[in-house]
Every structure is written in C-alpha cells, then in structure tokens.
Amino acid sequence: MKALRILTATTLSTSSPKPNPTSIFRVFFSAEPLPPESDSHLSEQSDSTFDSSHYETLIPDDHKPKHTWDKKFRNRADKLVFGDETKGKVKFKEEEDERRRRILAKALLEAALNNEKEDEEEEEEDESLGVVKDEDQKSLSVGIIGAPNAGKSALTNYMVGTKVAAVSRKTNTTTHEVVGVLTKGDTQICFFDTPGLMLNCGGFPYRDVKARVESAWSSVNLYEVLIVMFDVHRHLTRPDSRVVKLIKRMGERSIPNQKRVLCMNKIDLVEKKKDLLKVAEEFKDLPGFERHFMISGMKGAGVKDLTQFLMEQALERPWEEDPFTMTEEVMKMISLEVVRERLLDHVHQVD
Numbered sequence: 001m002k003a004l005r006i007l008t009a010t011t012l013s014t015s016s017p018k019p020n021p022t023s024i025f026r027v028f029f030s031a032e033p034l035p036p037e038s039d040s041h042l043s044e045q046s047d048s049t050f051d052s053s054h055y056e057t058l059i060p061d062d063h064k065p066k067h068t069w070d071k072k073f074r075n076r077a078d079k080l081v082f083g084d085e086t087k088g089k090v091k092f093k094e095e096e097d098e099r100r101r102r103i104l105a106k107a108l109l110e111a112a113l114n115n116e117k118e119d120e121e122e123e124e125e126d127e128s129l130g131v132v133k134d135e136d137q138k139s140l141s142v143g144i145i146g147a148p149n150a151g152k153s154a155l156t157n158y159m160v161g162t163k164v165a166a167v168s169r170k171t172n173t174t175t176h177e178v179v180g181v182l183t184k185g186d187t188q189i190c191f192f193d194t195p196g197l198m199l200n201c202g203g204f205p206y207r208d209v210k211a212r213v214e215s216a217w218s219s220v221n222l223y224e225v226l227i228v229m230f231d232v233h234r235h236l237t238r239p240d241s242r243v244v245k246l247i248k249r250m251g252e253r254s255i256p257n258q259k260r261v262l263c264m265n266k267i268d269l270v271e272k273k274k275d276l277l278k279v280a281e282e283f284k285d286l287p288g289f290e291r292h293f294m295i296s297g298m299k300g301a302g303v304k305d306l307t308q309f310l311m312e313q314a315l316e317r318p319w320e321e322d323p324f325t326m327t328e329e330v331m332k333m334i335s336l337e338v339v340r341e342r343l344l345d346h347v348h349q350v351d
C-alpha cells in the first residue's frame, strides 16, 4: 500500500497533460507502451490502443492473402502452446475417430452388400417360383382356431416368416381373411384367421352376436386343414374349461374333406417335459383329430414337422395368392435405403 502511494504521488507530480492516475498500472499490467510526452501529434492518441485499421495498407484488396485453414499451422500452434504431448493426444484421438469411422463404414457396406446378395438369391428363388405352371401348382387352405393368446399369430408368423401379408390383402370372404401365405417349391399354403369364433362357458357359440358367430363357425368348414391350438403351459397351470370344451367339440364334429390337427403350443414354457405326456394322454382318444403336434410357435420347436405335414396335404390346383407380397418388398427397400443413407453419410465423413 505504501509503494502504491509513492507511485501515485510520483505520477501526479509529472508535467501536463496530466496523465490518468491509472495509466501507470496499465503500463505495468499491459503490453501498452507509454506515449512519448514530447511528441504532441501522437500524444492525442496516447490513451488509445494500437489499431491497425488506423493505417492505410499499400496492398490492394484482391492481392491480400486469403486466410485458409491449414492443419499444419494448427499442429504447430498446438506444439508451441501445449507441447508435443497434447499433439500426441490430439493425433491419437483423430486416428481413433478415423478408425471407428472406417469400421462403421465397412460394416454398413458389408450389410448393404449382403442385402443385395440376399436379394439376388431371392430373385433366383422367385424366378424359380415364377416358372411353376398353373397345372403343376398345389395349394392348401389352413384355418387356425384357439382361445385368445393361444399363439395363433406367432405360429403363422413363424411359418411364413417375412412373407406375412399384412398390407393390401386379398380378402376372400367377409368372414375370413388370409393372414399369411407360405409358398415353397410348387406348393402354396394360405393361413386364415377365424375372427369371432367364440364359445361361452357352456362350450357353445354365444347367442347375442349370433349372426357373426355363426358365419365364423361356418367358415371353419371351408378349410382343408383346421389347426386347433391351445396354450399347454396355461392348461397345466390354470386350465380353462372353455378351451377344453372347444377342443372336444372340434374333435367330435369332424366334417368330410377336412383334416383337423391339435397343436399344444408354448411347450418351451413347460419345465417338466413329462407333464406334456399327461396332456397328450388327456386328448389322445378324441376321434376327430388326425394328428397331434407339440410345438412352440414362437421358438420354432416342432414347427418343421407341422409344416411338412401341411405341405403333404396340399391339393393339385393353382395358387390363389400372389407369392410376392408388397410388404416384404417395401420393407426391404426401406431397409436398404436406410443402410445406403448411413453409408453415404459415413463415407462423406471419412473424406
């Protein structure tokens, strides 16, 4: 504080023009030079900082060097300011980023190529499907019935794979609708939904929605194969008398030209597999069922045998459905477009 007072006093005692008392600190704490007191025309600017715009440059504007970004200047600056260590870290990060971009771009490229390869394979398969003449074609209509949640949709999806036709379906009647088409070799299997098929607790169709239910029940007779499905895990843990009645009713009331199969679904949920034998025993004497299958429609266990059985039942007649569905094609196109877009994005970044 004492030193400060001396400095202030010294500054105040100097000749005019009186400098600002704080200017001495600016001298100490900034790089600003003190103006020479004798030079009057410059002393006008004594309080201003140096500004290059006050001076004319002799270089014409179009000859002035254009400022361009050059990485080597940045590297030199990094080296001078932070030393070699930071440069190393920066370089490592850049290399790491580039390596990741390359891996990602490569993975996307491979995915796109594989997709195209699969497309080519499917085109070949499709071509082979296309040459099946009408007189060589076989088809089969399959209805699946069961209580809600029995796993009807999961099984259909598993069997037909991506060929599930959810869009612009050709509806055959108002009471039943194709939910999936499986075309393999010369054989086409159409899976049908059976909406409105309900039983009351007495095991009979509901009366209140009679017309709809009756028409649904009558549609059951249209299929060449009827799959009656139930959730075997639920049957072992929380049996539902309506489901048992439905199974028995379907077994008793068989109709000519229709094969009925009983599918015990969700076997993957049953821990003790010998419990399945108990269930098989329970339904084994029902006369109306041609075959019993134990399956997991979701995981695929036993589905191959069921599919094989259905293929063998196909009748010689032309296919009813176009084996190529819109949904699959549209989904593939969208997927490929997404991959392409991402690929281009990353290739652009690598550049």
Ligand SMILES: Nc1nc2c(ncn2[C@@H]2O[C@H](COP(=O)(O)OP(=O)(O)OP(=O)(O)O)[C@@H](O)[C@H]2O)c(=O)[nH]1
Pocket: 146, 147, 148, 149, 150, 151, 152, 153, 154, 155, 265, 266, 267, 268, 269, 295, 296, 297, 298, 299
């Ligand atoms: N663990 C197991 N779960 C299954 C299996 N099949 C279906 N599910 C599940 O059971 C539930 C019902 O399956 P869905 O296929 O929708 O049953 P659904 O009979 O079509 O049902 P609704 O449309 O209501 O008539 C879903 O959560 C499925 O994931 C199976 O084999 N194993």
